[in-house]
Amino acid sequence: MKDYVRCKACGYIMEASKLGELCPACGVSAKVFEPYKENISEKRKRILDLHIHPIVVHLPQAIVPMLIVLAAAMLFLVEGRVRTALLDTTRVLSIFLPFSVVLAFAAGIYDGKLRFRKVTTPLLIRKMIVGSLFLVATLGAGFLSLYTDLDGLAMAGFAILQVFSLGAAVVLGMAGFGLLSSRFPG
Numbered sequence: 001m002k003d004y005v006r007c008k009a010c011g012y013i014m015e016a017s018k019l020g021e022l023c024p025a026c027g028v029s030a031k032v033f034e035p036y037k038e039n040i041s042e043k044r045k046r047i048l049d050l051h052i053h054p055i056v057v058h059l060p061q062a063i064v065p066m067l068i069v070l071a072a073a074m075l076f077l078v079e080g081r082v083r084t085a086l087l088d089t090t091r092v093l094s095i096f097l098p099f100s101v102v103l104a105f106a107a108g109i110y111d112g113k114l115r116f117r118k119v120t121t122p123l124l125i126r127k128m129i130v131g132s133l134f135l136v137a138t139l140g141a142g143f144l145s146l147y148t149d150l151d152g153l154a155m156a157g158f159a160i161l162q163v164f165s166l167g168a169a170v171v172l173g174m175a176g177f178g179l180l181s182s183r184f185p186g
Contacts, residue, residue: 002017004036007026007028009032061173070086074155094145108128141158
């Protein structure tokens with residue numbers, strides 16, 4: 001098992017063997033570091049060390065704003081090859097988005113099970129409800145992008161679903177951020 005240290009000034013945690021003269025996060029002297037003991041299980045630590053979380057969880061949160069930008073661009077480009085390319089890109093991303101939401105949802109359930117030994121805590125239940133609404137909105141937007149030309153009412157519905165999806169992504173991100181400072185027994 002690796003030895004870790006924590007900066008008393010900013011809370012940055014790193015492997016002791018990688019500590020240089022200064023804290024890489026805030027720049028104070030390495031003298032202010034103290035030994036740090038990880039408060040998570042080896043199994044969870046191995047999973048976290050894969051650094052898959054940023055991809056799995058934040059990918060849907062990155063796709064949604066991109067779809068809003070593409071929808072806005074299509075409003076101004078009524079005809080032509082550029083609009084066709086934007087529509088094709090929107091369709092591909094709209095088809096992929098619900099799959100990425102399902103993957104993020106499954107990763108959240110798995111992580112919740114590892115962290116809390118159950119997934120019925122109030123925060124996790126709230127995240128599952130918002131995540132389900134996020135999935136429904138992305139499925140609706142995907143349906144509209146596949147089966148319409150995304151003009152008129154279809155574009156308005158698509159835009160509303162994407163704005164709703166963005167709101168859900170923000171709520172999920174804020175709830176996840178609150179978990180950063182939580183101490184977990186395992």
